[in-house]
Amino acid sequence: MNHTILRMKEIEKAFNGITVLDKVNFEVKTGEVHALMGGNGAGKSTLMKILTGVYQLDEGSIEIDGEYQQFSNPSDAEKVGVSMIFQEFSLIPKLTVAQNIYLHYEPRKAFGMINDKKMVSDSRKIIADMGISISPNDLVENISLGYWQMTEIAKALSKNTKILIMDEPTSTLTKSETKTLFSIIRRLKESGITIIYISHRMDEIFEVCDRITVLRNGTNVITASCADITMEALINNIVGGSMGQSLKWIERPIKENRKPILEVKHLQSGSRVKDVSFTLYEGEILGMAGLMGSGRSETVRAVFGVDAISGGEVHVRGSKKLIFSPKEAIQEGLGLVPEDRRSQGLVLEHSVKENTILPSLGALSRRQIIQNSQADEKVEALVKKLKVKTDDIHKTVSLLSGGNQQKLVLAKWLLNDTDILILDEPTSGVDIGAKAEIVEIIREIADSGKAVLVVSSEMTELLAMSDRILIMKDGEITSSIDRKEIKGEEEVERAIQVEK
Known part of the structure; x- marks a missing residue:
């Protein structure tokens, strides 16, 4: 691993006069797994889009295998062996695995006909080299999300x-599926393929990566071997200071005579919500843990009126409610931060202000006319309170980082003065600094007397904020555990895994 395959030197990039990358240097060795880390807006995505030809650099140079490169588009980068697997899948569900792997690059026979036999054969070889069991003839819509990711890797290879x-x-x-992915990464590494790994999940970085480069505010902070840096030091380099107690559990006082604000009784919905019962109290942060497919997201979607309820009851403030739509849920004081903020929680083409006021249009209008000065004042106050990084409240939401987008989804419900806030994976895909800020915001919401239900696969964050944790398995709540009785993540993991 002595040979340096990639050198990006003194890279500069600006948009509309705003510097995004300032003399960034990035070197990667052949056959290593190199983590590229930093907070949302640190410049990671911009640097990688320059490397893949999506953006063109303003200043600096790129060397691959000792040769200078200039990329005008992604095809130029692919020609010299640079490929990227994005967070959002680029597969076509109605096509087979093989057809997706060779989409736009299909092998041809005479007269330009697609050589299906060769395409399937070549796909089978790539899949075999990866060490996974999947048929090239399977339709992508019929395979698990884990195999979607493997198909994306095969497509790049x-x-x-x-x-x-x-x-x-x-x-x-x-x-x-993550273990399978790490096994594939190690096989790719052994074959000499270099991997640049972008993730906000710290435990993954130390498990699968060799070295780490951290960017902050568009500049280099540190490059180090994973063996030579602690997790605490890494976090401090990412956020530019100590995290303090943000991601550590702080016991919150339980108010006497608190009342149930949301009661779910024997809820049934679709095939994954079979018999769910729980109670959420005023001022409580109630966590919900479970494996993917256990029915967590489907449960909160049903409570919020997104999915139809086929059985059971929902009580709000002691009264049975029939909630058939999100509109009716909002009228009862519920708010949902969905798992996919980009497609379900925000209108990306609209501004910060327009997204924030959506649930509160009635309260901010007189005779069906929005009172813009009042709306501006309230949105600006929330942006300041939640530390949303934006030029102004009229900026298009799609231009914000993931962490700032997530804060805006929260801001919508804070402006609407929601009493029951349901959060589905609220810290997913955001950097460690934004995670800490979101955890603090959730604590403040509960401290004000509002109730919060949190679904999360991020065990560190779930344990940091919850007063009580529900364990969900196969469409049912199997247990409820007080946070003070939990000594570590392992206890919750065991509870999730045990049979009912």
Whole structure:
């Protein structure tokens, strides 16, 4: 691993006069797994888009295998062996695995006809080299999300990739699928393929990566071997200071005579919510843990009126409620931060202000006309309170980082003065600094007397904020554990895994 396959020197990039990358240097060795880390907005994505030809650099140079490169588009980068697997899948569900692997690059026979036999044969070889069991003839819509990720990797390898960039590759994977992915990464590494690994999950970095480069505010902070840096030191380099108690559990006082605000009794919905019962109290942060597919997201979608309820009851403030739509849920004082903030929680083409006021249009209008001065004042106050990084409240939401987008989804419900806030994976895909800020915001919401239900696969964050944790398995709540009785993540993991 002595040979340096990639050198990016003194890279500069600005948009509309705002510097995003300031003389960034980035070097990667052949056959290593190199983590690229930093907070949302640190410049990671911009640097990788320059490497893959999506953006063109303003100043600096790129060397691959000792040769200077200039990329005008992604095809230029692919020709020299640079490929990227993005967080959002690029597969077509109605096509087979093989057809997706060779999409736009299909092998041809005479007269330009697609050589299906060769395409399937070549796909089978790539899949075998990866060490996974999947048929090239399977339709993508019929395979698990884990195999979608593996198909994306196979697609990149079909282009004779030498440098493979993975952006949050485990965000949709189960624990077993993540282990399979790490096994594939190690096989790729042994074959000489270099991997640039982007993730906010600290434990993954130390498990699978060799070295780490941290960016902050568009500049280099540190490059170090994983063996030579502690997790605490890494976090401090990412956020530019100590995290303090943000991601450590602080016992919150339980108010006497607190009342149930949300009661779910024997809820049934679809095939994954079979018999769910729980109670959420005023001022409580109630966590919900379970494996992917256990029915957690489907449960909160049903409570919020997104999915139809086929059995059971929902009580709000002691009264039975029939909630058939999100509109009716909002009228009862519920708010949902969905798992996929980009497609379900925000209108990306709209501004910060327009997204924030959506649930509160009635309260901010007189005679069906929005009172813009009042709306501006309230949105600006929330942006300041939640520390949303934006030029102004009229900026398009799609231009914000993931952490700031997530804060805006929270801001919507704070402006609407929601009493029952349901959060589905609130810290997914955001950097460690934003995670800490979101945990603090959730604590403040509960301290004000509002109730919070949190679904999360991020065990560290779930344990840091919850007063009580529900264990969900196969569409049912199997146990409820007071946080003060939990000594560590392992206890919750065991509870999730045990049979009912």
